[in-house]
Structure formats: structure tokens, C-alpha cells
Amino acid sequence: MSLEKQKLIMLPGPTNVSERVMKAMTRPIINHRGPEFGKLFLGLREKAKSLFQTGGEVVLFSSSGTGGVEAAVWNIIRKGDTAIVPVFGEFSERLAETVELAGGRAVRVKADYGTTPTLAQLGRAIEGPREFKALFLVHNETSTGTAVQYVEEACRLAKAHDAFVVVDAISSLGGYSIPVDGWGVDLCATASQKCIAAPPGMALVSVSERLLKYLKKSPPATRYFDIARYSDYGSRGETPFTPALPIFYALDEALDELLEEGLANRVKRHEVNSAALYAGLGKLGLKFFAATEVRSRTVVAVRYPAGVDDATFRKKLSEEFGILVAGGFGPFKGKMFRVGCMGLVSGESVDATIGAVEKTLKSIHGVAR
Amino acid sequence: MSLEKQKLIMLPGPTNVSERVMKAMTRPIINHRGPEFGKLFLGLREKAKSLFQTGGEVVLFSSSGTGGVEAAVWNIIRKGDTAIVPVFGEFSERLAETVELAGGRAVRVKADYGTTPTLAQLGRAIEGPREFKALFLVHNETSTGTAVQYVEEACRLAKAHDAFVVVDAISSLGGYSIPVDGWGVDLCATASQKCIAAPPGMALVSVSERLLKYLKKSPPATRYFDIARYSDYGSRGETPFTPALPIFYALDEALDELLEEGLANRVKRHEVNSAALYAGLGKLGLKFFAATEVRSRTVVAVRYPAGVDDATFRKKLSEEFGILVAGGFGPFKGKMFRVGCMGLVSGESVDATIGAVEKTLKSIHGVAR
Known part of the structure; x- marks a missing residue:
């Protein structure tokens, strides 16, 4: 292996x-x-x-x-x-x-x-x-x-x-x-x-x-x-x-x-980075699964735009950009991808993820949105 | 630490x-x-x-x-x-x-x-x-x-x-x-x-x-x-x-x-090394807890000779010889020590253990038996 x-x-x-x-x-x-x-x-x-x-x-x-x-x-x-x-x-x-x-x-x-x-x-x-x-x-x-x-x-x-x-x-x-x-x-x-x-x-x-x-x-x-x-x-x-x-x-x-780091700082970092994830992915025209007022700070669930195949998307993201995100769970398999914002996640990793998602969607769709 | x-x-x-x-x-x-x-x-x-x-x-x-x-x-x-x-x-x-x-x-x-x-x-x-x-x-x-x-x-x-x-x-x-x-x-x-x-x-x-x-x-x-x-x-x-x-x-x-290594070889190694442990510890005059015909090949339970304190014995063995053995379990706490013969245990580790047990008992008792 x-x-x-x-x-x-x-x-x-x-x-x-x-x-x-x-x-x-x-x-x-x-x-x-x-x-x-x-x-x-x-x-x-x-x-x-x-x-x-x-x-x-x-x-x-x-x-x-x-x-x-x-x-x-x-x-x-x-x-x-x-x-x-x-x-x-x-x-x-x-x-x-x-x-x-x-x-x-x-x-x-x-x-x-x-x-x-x-x-x-x-x-x-x-x-x-x-x-x-x-x-x-x-x-x-x-x-x-x-x-x-x-x-x-x-x-x-x-x-x-x-x-x-x-x-x-x-x-x-x-x-x-x-x-x-x-x-x-x-x-x-x-x-x-x-x-x-x-x-x-x-x-x-x-x-x-x-x-x-x-x-x-x-x-x-x-x-x-x-x-x-x-x-x-x-x-x-x-x-x-x-x-x-x-x-x-x-x-x-x-x-x-x-x-x-300090518990308060770690909590704040999660808040800031997840806000950046929602903002950045939102700008790509992506829709979130959670209603805005109950969005999670640690797991960002994103609906796939029509025509985007889960396996293709996540494979490209992993192989071409070295970024792992999760698929949907149970009844939502294939309908969403989920981005974790946990632990050591930094501003840089958020930016890298948004950038890679954009490029991957473009390469699948020809356009980002 | x-x-x-x-x-x-x-x-x-x-x-x-x-x-x-x-x-x-x-x-x-x-x-x-x-x-x-x-x-x-x-x-x-x-x-x-x-x-x-x-x-x-x-x-x-x-x-x-x-x-x-x-x-x-x-x-x-x-x-x-x-x-x-x-x-x-x-x-x-x-x-x-x-x-x-x-x-x-x-x-x-x-x-x-x-x-x-x-x-x-x-x-x-x-x-x-x-x-x-x-x-x-x-x-x-x-x-x-x-x-x-x-x-x-x-x-x-x-x-x-x-x-x-x-x-x-x-x-x-x-x-x-x-x-x-x-x-x-x-x-x-x-x-x-x-x-x-x-x-x-x-x-x-x-x-x-x-x-x-x-x-x-x-x-x-x-x-x-x-x-x-x-x-x-x-x-x-x-x-x-x-x-x-x-x-x-x-x-x-x-x-x-x-x-x-091969499963058969590993099994054989356990058999040989535990036999050596029983023989070597027996030669020191130590008595085993298990009846001879049901002795375990992987755990050797040894009765403490009279006057040997469990904590003192195991601390010496650990600190002076770098060898860890276990104490007795439940009602047998303080009455026995248990030597594992599992996994990577080799002839050398068996010899080292027997030697260290002998020296430790001597230093506690003045004699080995």
C-alpha cells in the first residue's frame, strides 16, 4: 500500500x-x-x-x-x-x-x-x-x-x-x-x-x-x-x-x-473558518442543505448542482487537489457533499478547499455555477 | 513526562x-x-x-x-x-x-x-x-x-x-x-x-x-x-x-x-519460550500457581516466596532491570507475579527475565530461594 x-x-x-x-x-x-x-x-x-x-x-x-x-x-x-x-x-x-x-x-x-x-x-x-x-x-x-x-x-x-x-x-x-x-x-x-x-x-x-x-x-x-x-x-x-x-x-x-491555543480561541477559529467556507462556497453559487439559521459550524453540507456526479467530483477533488470531503449520508448519498471544519482547519485550508471546489466544478461543468 | x-x-x-x-x-x-x-x-x-x-x-x-x-x-x-x-x-x-x-x-x-x-x-x-x-x-x-x-x-x-x-x-x-x-x-x-x-x-x-x-x-x-x-x-x-x-x-x-514468521512457527516459539520460563524460574525454587498439567503457554503465574513484597519486587525489576511483569489479579494481588510470554518474546528476553528475577529476589532476600 x-x-x-x-x-x-x-x-x-x-x-x-x-x-x-x-x-x-x-x-x-x-x-x-x-x-x-x-x-x-x-x-x-x-x-x-x-x-x-x-x-x-x-x-x-x-x-x-x-x-x-x-x-x-x-x-x-x-x-x-x-x-x-x-x-x-x-x-x-x-x-x-x-x-x-x-x-x-x-x-x-x-x-x-x-x-x-x-x-x-x-x-x-x-x-x-x-x-x-x-x-x-x-x-x-x-x-x-x-x-x-x-x-x-x-x-x-x-x-x-x-x-x-x-x-x-x-x-x-x-x-x-x-x-x-x-x-x-x-x-x-x-x-x-x-x-x-x-x-x-x-x-x-x-x-x-x-x-x-x-x-x-x-x-x-x-x-x-x-x-x-x-x-x-x-x-x-x-x-x-x-x-x-x-x-x-x-x-x-x-x-x-x-x-x-485556548478553548475560546479554538471555538472562535471554528466560527471564523466555517463562516468563510459558507461565504466562499456560496459565492460559487452553491446551495447549502441546512437552513441558514441552523447551519453547523463544524460540518458544511452542500447540495450538488444538477448534473454533478458525487463519485466523479470527490475523486477529482482528492486526486487533483489532494483534498478529501465526505459524501452524503444515508438517503442523501449522491445528493450532497459535506465539508468538515474541525480541529486544525485554518484560513489557508478553507481557501484551498474553496478554490479546489471551484476548479473541480468548472472542469466537470465547464462553468462554476 | x-x-x-x-x-x-x-x-x-x-x-x-x-x-x-x-x-x-x-x-x-x-x-x-x-x-x-x-x-x-x-x-x-x-x-x-x-x-x-x-x-x-x-x-x-x-x-x-x-x-x-x-x-x-x-x-x-x-x-x-x-x-x-x-x-x-x-x-x-x-x-x-x-x-x-x-x-x-x-x-x-x-x-x-x-x-x-x-x-x-x-x-x-x-x-x-x-x-x-x-x-x-x-x-x-x-x-x-x-x-x-x-x-x-x-x-x-x-x-x-x-x-x-x-x-x-x-x-x-x-x-x-x-x-x-x-x-x-x-x-x-x-x-x-x-x-x-x-x-x-x-x-x-x-x-x-x-x-x-x-x-x-x-x-x-x-x-x-x-x-x-x-x-x-x-x-x-x-x-x-x-x-x-x-x-x-x-x-x-x-x-x-x-x-x-508463519502461524505454526509463532505457536512453536510460544511453546518453547514458555517451557524455558517455567524451567528457569523453577530452578530458582519458585512455585507456580497453575497445576502443572494445565499451565498456560502465554501467562506464567508465579507464587511469591514468603516475605517478598509485590510492589518492592516489581519496582526493582522495572527500575533496575527495565523488565515489566504484572502483579496478581483480584484476590491474588500481592500473592503472585505474572510473566507474559506473548507476541515477540524471544529466548533472549526469557533469559533476561529469569536472570533479573533471580538477582532481584537475591537483593530482597539475600538468597535466591
Whole structure:
């Protein structure tokens, strides 16, 4: 295999990873039951707490982001529990299905893909069922490039009913500021390969004191994703099961990078660069999938102009310009391409992407628009 | 952190990893939905099939080995199902508990730790319950250094009752030959950081055609570990969820190394080197935890002579000789140390370990015995 040339990755995860973070993966293998690992673990956990803006617990699963979200569901939902799940894309639908797989009842608050449910809609659902255990809110729908604009208000509504609030911020935390203590998020999940800009392989999950208390009394059916168990082991600098050590090293280094930049600066950079992406691609006459007011800052979903073949477009972009973007997801395969604006994305990479998209469309269409 | 000096790792996993495999982790990040990943995936899967000696399916989870075992349970066990589980150490007890967490009934066939249940005992259990869905057999008990000597016969007994046979070979596959097709193992699980000698982060699971057929008709409650879903995606060169790409690269390279050595040679090397470990440590007057006839080839569990403190011993071994061994597990913490004989372990590393153990004991005790 000759995969040796690094491309410019403008995917909705994984993202480009710095040389420094890549290099961290080759640090020596150590005993995950020894003192060196303990030091690494405890340091990493503190850095992760800064990212989540929490004084509470953060646990680390060796899994993809989906694993972190499955953990959220299986830890909270018991047979017969009701959960409210806004559904406005593939990932939020998956979340509702996961609630059902765990034996729960999912009350879906639906919106057309490309929009999000309104806060009023969500409010009506919350006032609706007599009792519900949790609100499972996908913050950023990677499949449609839409982001919920009212996470804080949603938390407040759910908390008034004493429900747990879970925020799937897999593709957004670090590109957005989500102060989990400040907003009252009981569980927030993200993954290493998104705005943190580490390689894939690790899910990070914040857990409120209130939720942890519940979990210690009511153990879940899953062992691999048992949050209270991770918390217990974490207090002595360990994970219950063998961690994906190289990803651990990389995550530690990537969080150093993030904190050196500063969380606020990283968030601002995502805001500025995604605005530049929307502006630049818009100037080419391209239409976006998301309604303007709910556009995501980390995933830009672009409708293909008539006559542009997905495979041809993305192949040209990759082979002639060395730029990777993603295709559409599920029912939108072939209808859109998705540009990630995550992690290390810079003004230069935004400009390069816009330029390459323009030239590629021209070469396919003869004109750019 | 200065962790930069590589030690000689004689742990029951993770193991030493070659320069070549470490380097593979730094290959460029690629799109796991693109053709390059597909090529990598399909190649890796073929190599993994050689390791399991199967023409059937192998799926890859981004998780630890425990994740692979949890996957086995949740994919097979439905509420009320009975499973037979030989229990003779911490990992087999965990397996029985996982069956119960999934809503199943675990019929434990128990043996004192340090031995394994006999084949006759297992046979009686199999003839006992009117109906059982599966036999969950830990091949190699990492916690006690014992290995079941009758995997093939156990498969035959269980198959006669039409039960699924699951073999947890996390810490043994590659150090032992387990021909899953030949023996009729329906599911066999191992992990990247044991005899394969890759870094931790990936579980490998073989699945028989018969089991896959059942799974396609009867989806499990877990999504992250849904084997049929992995099989579906695998057929088009993908994983359902974002894979831990660097570990994937490393595993691919480590399987290359393994197949270049030859599976039979690697198995033989484990046999020869563990025999040398038992002989050399025995000559120092040390006693082993496992009964001689069920000694493990990959984990050597050694009783501490009276008056040797676990922490002191292992710290000296690590700091003065650069050799890492593990402590006891669960109830055996402080009572034994465990020497891994996995992956790249050579005659030289065996000799170095025996020599260092001798000198360390001398320095603690004044005498070696």
C-alpha cells in the first residue's frame, strides 16, 4: 500500500492530525496498571475537564463516538423508561433507535432534515408525557450539517422536570463551547477525531455528580461501557479495561495543543473558518442543505448542482487537489457533499478547499455555477 | 513526562511491539468511507482469517478484548437463555456475570483457581440442563496462568447439543493454534495487544456461518457491537462506526509480521519460550500457581516466596532491570507475579527475565530461594 502522502482532510471527522500528535502515538508501550499510566491518565482527565468546562467526572472509552453515545443510553435507560429525542438527521434517529434497543420508549420530536425542531416544539414534548427519564439531544447533526441553537434552554426545560440531559456533542465540542456544568448537562459525549484533532479511537464522556450518584446505585447491563466502573477505576488512575494506549497518548498531546491555543480561541477559529467556507462556497453559487439559521459550524453540507456526479467530483477533488470531503449520508448519498471544519482547519485550508471546489466544478461543468 | 525509554515488556498484554508496527501507526489519516480504507480493511480481514484458520467471517471492533467478549455475549444471549460457563479465574467469572447482565442464566462449572474444570465435569454439565444456547469457554485464564487443554473436545460435546460454542482466546490465539473451522468454534475472540503483538485498541472476532445466519435473523440489543452489522459493512470494505485507524494500521502490519514468521512457527516459539520460563524460574525454587498439567503457554503465574513484597519486587525489576511483569489479579494481588510470554518474546528476553528475577529476589532476600 502506498498511502504515504498526507492529504488535506476536510471531512466531518476524522480530521488532520498534527505531526506532534502523530508522533506521540509511538511512545513506548507501558503497563496500564502501572504508575506511569496513572500519571498520564490523571493529567489527561484534567485536560478533558477543561474542554468540557466541568469540575465533575470525565470518563474515557476505547471506542468510537458511537460507543460513547451507546454508553449514555445503556447507562441511563432501563426497560420501560421514556426519553425525549429530537430527531432531525441520521445520528439523532440512531440515538432514538438505541434508546429502543435498550428497552426504552423514545418520544421523537421530529423536524425535516436540514432544519432542527424548534425550541417551542421541544417544549411541548417536554410538557407532554407525564414522566420522562432523560432528554437525548444531538447538538450537531453530522449527516445534515445542522446544529441545535438552544442547548442551554433545552437543558433548563428538561431539568425543570428532573430529567437527565444528555448532549451528543461528538462532532461539535471544541468547535463550540459547551459549558456542561454551567448549562446543567448531565452527560456530554465527544470523540477524539473531531474538533480535538486526535486520531480516532477514543470517546470522551462527561458525567454530572447527580448522574454518577444514580449510576452507582443502579448499575447498567453493559460492563464494557459501565460509567460508574470507569469512574471508580479512574479515581486510582486506571481504566477498567485495557485502553487503546497509542490513542491515549495522542489524545493527551492533542488536548495539550488545544489548551495551548485556548478553548475560546479554538471555538472562535471554528466560527471564523466555517463562516468563510459558507461565504466562499456560496459565492460559487452553491446551495447549502441546512437552513441558514441552523447551519453547523463544524460540518458544511452542500447540495450538488444538477448534473454533478458525487463519485466523479470527490475523486477529482482528492486526486487533483489532494483534498478529501465526505459524501452524503444515508438517503442523501449522491445528493450532497459535506465539508468538515474541525480541529486544525485554518484560513489557508478553507481557501484551498474553496478554490479546489471551484476548479473541480468548472472542469466537470465547464462553468462554476 | 519522560516515558521515552522502552522497557522489556513481559506482561500478560500489552506486549512489546516492533519498530515496524509502531511506525505503521503514523501513516496518514484517511477517510474510513473511502477506497484506500476498503483496500486496507479487506487485506487485514484476510490476514485475520489465516490467524483464526477460518474461511468464515472475522469482524473487528475498536475496543479492548473485553469489548469483544461482551459482543459475544450480547450477540448470542437473549433474555432467559441458558449458557454453560466453566469458571476457574477472574476472566471466566466475568464472562458468567456478563451472561447474567445480558439477561441470561449462567450455569457455572467451577474449578479451584489454578486448575481448570475437567472435561468430565464439563460433560456432566452439558448433559445436565435440558437445553442450553451456548458454551462460553475461556481458553486461557490470564488471571491464574491456566489454560483449558480440551477445547476441541468441548466443542464436540456442545455441538452435539446444537449449542453455539464461544471461545475467549483473548490472551492465547497466536500463542496456541485454534483452528476455529476445524474445531467448530462459532465465535472466537482475541485482541490486538496479546500474541499478535500490536498495540491495544482492537478486538478481533471470528464468526461461523451458522452463527452469522442466526444473528442476521435475530439482531442483538447492542448497536456498537452488532456483529451482523459489522459483517454487512465488512463486505463492502467498511466498519459501521469510525475505526481506531492507527491501531488498524498497526494490526495490519503486525499480522504481516505474524504471517511472515508463519502461524505454526509463532505457536512453536510460544511453546518453547514458555517451557524455558517455567524451567528457569523453577530452578530458582519458585512455585507456580497453575497445576502443572494445565499451565498456560502465554501467562506464567508465579507464587511469591514468603516475605517478598509485590510492589518492592516489581519496582526493582522495572527500575533496575527495565523488565515489566504484572502483579496478581483480584484476590491474588500481592500473592503472585505474572510473566507474559506473548507476541515477540524471544529466548533472549526469557533469559533476561529469569536472570533479573533471580538477582532481584537475591537483593530482597539475600538468597535466591
